[in-house]
Amino acid sequence: MPDMDVALKDAMQVDxxxxxxxxxxxxxxxxGIAGGDKDFDLSVASAANTEVIRAKLRTMEMLGLREKIEDILVTLDSQYHLIRPLTGRSGQGLFLYLALNKDRANLALARHQLKRIEGNLDI
Incomplete structure (x- = not known):
């Protein structure tokens, strides 16, 4: 099973x-982080997206929803941001975060690939 570095490398192969x-x-x-640049600080984005997940989980609790979050999509003018909470025992409390260029990405394929990466990830 791939470790974190391999999983992040695979995520960076998504169009x-x-x-x-x-x-x-x-x-x-x-x-772990892969990609990003001086204008896109993945450490800051990671911390901020933690709040997105927490807010959604609180909302689901208030509504009495007992389902799992498959992924969360944030759509910007030029980017997609995918947040995928890990569901395996070894990944509890973790999530994969993937930022995509909207003009180059296929959202459905990216979601499918992120699900596959999660399934192969061994932490």
């Missing part, structure tokens, strides 16, 4: 990938 991170939902700390 349109700008950056990817494996993030601890509890602390907001990125455990």
């Amino acid at each position: 349109g990938a700008i950056g990817a991170a494996l993030v601890d939902r509890g602390s907001g700390m990125a455990l």
Whole structure:
């Protein structure tokens, strides 16, 4: 099973990938990062997206929804941001974060590839 570095490398192979991170939902700390640049700080994005997940989980709890989040999509003018909470025992409390260039990415394929990466990830 691929480890974190291999999983992040695979995520960067998704068409349109700008950056990817494996993030601890509890602390907001990125455990691993691939891609990004001086104008796109993946550590900051990882911490901020932790708040997105927390807000959605609180909302689901208030509504009494007992389902799992498959992924969360944030659509910007030029980018897609995919947040995928890990569901395996070894990945509890972690999420994969993938930022994509909207003009180059195929969203459906990116979601499918991120699901595959999660399934192969061994933490």
